[in-house]
Amino acid sequence: MAAGLNRRFYCGVELTLEILQGKWKPVILAHLKEGPMRYGELRAAIPRLSDKMLSERLRDLEEQGLVSRFKIGRRGSPATYRLTRRADSLRSLLGTLNDWGLRVAPEVGAIVEYADVPALRRRRPPVAG
Amino acid sequence: MAAGLNRRFYCGVELTLEILQGKWKPVILAHLKEGPMRYGELRAAIPRLSDKMLSERLRDLEEQGLVSRFKIGRRGSPATYRLTRRADSLRSLLGTLNDWGLRVAPEVGAIVEYADVPALRRRRPPVAG
DNA sequence: GGTACTACGAACGAGTTGGTGCGTAGCGTG
DNA sequence: CACGCTACGCACCAACTCGTTCGTAGTACC
Numbered sequence: 434m435a436a437g438l439n440r441r442f443y444c445g446v447e448l449t450l451e452i453l454q455g456k457w458k459p460v461i462l463a464h465l466k467e468g469p470m471r472y473g474e475l476r477a478a479i480p481r482l483s484d485k486m487l488s489e490r491l492r493d494l495e496e497q498g499l500v501s502r503f504k505i506g507r508r509g510s511p512a513t514y515r516l517t518r519r520a521d522s523l524r525s526l527l528g529t530l531n532d533w534g535l536r537v538a539p540e541v542g543a544i545v546e547y548a549d550v551p552a553l554r555r556r557r558p559p560v561a562g
Numbered sequence: 563m564a565a566g567l568n569r570r571f572y573c574g575v576e577l578t579l580e581i582l583q584g585k586w587k588p589v590i591l592a593h594l595k596e597g598p599m600r601y602g603e604l605r606a607a608i609p610r611l612s613d614k615m616l617s618e619r620l621r622d623l624e625e626q627g628l629v630s631r632f633k634i635g636r637r638g639s640p641a642t643y644r645l646t647r648r649a650d651s652l653r654s655l656l657g658t659l660n661d662w663g664l665r666v667a668p669e670v671g672a673i674v675e676y677a678d679v680p681a682l683r684r685r686r687p688p689v690a691g
Numbered sequence: 692g693g694t695a696c697t698a699c700g701a702a703c704g705a706g707t708t709g710g711t712g713c714g715t716a717g718c719g720t721g
Numbered sequence: 722c723a724c725g726c727t728a729c730g731c732a733c734c735a736a737c738t739c740g741t742t743c744g745t746a747g748t749a750c751c
Contacts, residue, residue, distance in 0.1 A: 439671035442606055444661025446592040448672050450585060452663075455708060463575040472728055486709060488729050509717035509727055522665060525592065527575065529658045534574025534581075536651060542568035543577050556604055584738060601698055615698050615739065638697050638747030697748070703741085710735070718727070 448524075452497070457482055457490045462520065463527045465500065469515035477550045499523070578613045581626070586611055592650065592656045594629065595617075598644035606679045628652070 453459050459481070464470060464478050471482040476487055491514060494500035497521040504512040516523070538545045569633070571577040571640040577612040582588050593599060593607050605616060620643060623629035645652070667674045 434708065439673075440677055441673045442663070442667070443610070443675070443677045444589065444592055445660035445665075445674055446589050447608075447668070448663035448667055448670075448674060449659045450588055452670070456579060457709085459579060460573065460575050463573055464665050472656070476728090479576075481572070484729070485711085485731095489708090492617055492729095498728085504728090507717065508715080508729075511718085511727065512729090518675075522662065526662045528568045529655050530578045531574035533651065533655045534571070534577035537581070537697080538571070538574070541577075541581070544568075544570045545574055545577060546570055546572070602696085605698095609734085611708090612740065613699070614701095614741085618738095621699095636747065637699070637745080638749080640697065640748085641699090693751090697746100699737105699745085701742100701744080705737090705738105705740075707739090708736090711733085712731105714731080715729085716727100718725105720725090721723095 451487065455490070457486055458494060459527065459530060460488070461490055462499065462516065462523060463531055465514060465516045466527050468523055469503075469513050471511050471513055473511065474550050475514065478548050480548050567628060584619070586615055588659060590616070590619055590623065591628065591645065591652060592647050592660055594643060595653055595656050598632075598642050600640050600642055601639065603679050604643065607677050609677050628665065 438448070438451065442451075453462075460479055460482070461475060465477060470478070472487070472491070475491075476482070479487070491500060491502070496500070496503055499517055500514050501517050502512050502514055504510060535545055537543075567570050567577070567580065569583070571580075582591075589608055589611070590604060593604060600621070601608070601616070604620075605611070620631070622628060624631055627646055628648050631641050631643055633639060643664070664674055666672075
């Protein structure tokens with residue numbers, strides 16, 4: 434997360450915006466705030482986000498140390514993403530961002546409604562489980 | 563502020579980000595949160611922000627109903643900007659954005675330091691004042 | 692009066708995020 | 722086994738914010 438930030442900022446908001454830059458990072462983080470998610474779950478939860486943007490932004494967030502990726506197997510097997518400990522400090526902020534959006538939605542005629550996230554395929558549990 | 567927002571958003575953060583879109587709007591709002599400011603004061607408080615961007619973003623914010631502009635006289639005379647009543651709901655969010663930035667600054671080697679804002683020229687007070 | 696300041700606006704280009712379309716190696720399940 | 726799914730990546734383009742440069746009508750102050 435430290436890359437290229439060692440300069441002067443004239444208020445805290447400038448720094449925050451630079452770290453959380455872009456359309457999708459805060460949205461991804463906000464969803465992960467609720468718990469670890471599969472790539473496909475994130476995809477379903479954020480319908481307007483393309484595969485390309487999702488994978489790129491996830492990689493950015495990983496490099497920034499805000500998201501960790503857990504994967505069993507190689508290509509084709511699911512990856513799980515979760516907020517890092519480092520990102521814990523963001524939880525309150527993400528909540529506030531969400532709350533404000535929910536609050537102004539009626540004023541601006543917007544509809545905020547979570548997408549259905551289908552239960553994804555899971556590795557068959559052990560028989561003795 | 564209602565322009566083009568009457569569609570579905572999949573979480574509150576998406577809506578918030580769309581309203582506060584861009585590099586400079588939240589920064590401008592954060593400064594105005596502390597009290598009304600002259601154009602020139604804003605300019606001095608946010609050194610990396612160019613005239614062009616400042617005037618454009620202020621106009622956007624005005625159109626969105628988040629900032630009001632007060633001006634005596636025409637070109638050349640100072641304009642004062644302040645948050646609207648409508649923007650009051652943003653105060654908490656702006657504070658949180660600032661607080662988080664201040665909090666992570668040491669971790670990322672960033673320096674957050676407010677710019678000096680010089681006392682601007684004021685209309686000479688009435689002699690009897 | 693003269694000059695620096697004030698608050699913009701026009702014209703143009705840069706840069707980065709975001710979007711579209713397509714493809715792939717491997718997995719997981721019926 | 723076959724096929725749909727998974728999680729990406731490549732190539733290319735779009736779009737919009739942002740940045741640079743220059744200029745202006747009028748103000749404010751010395």
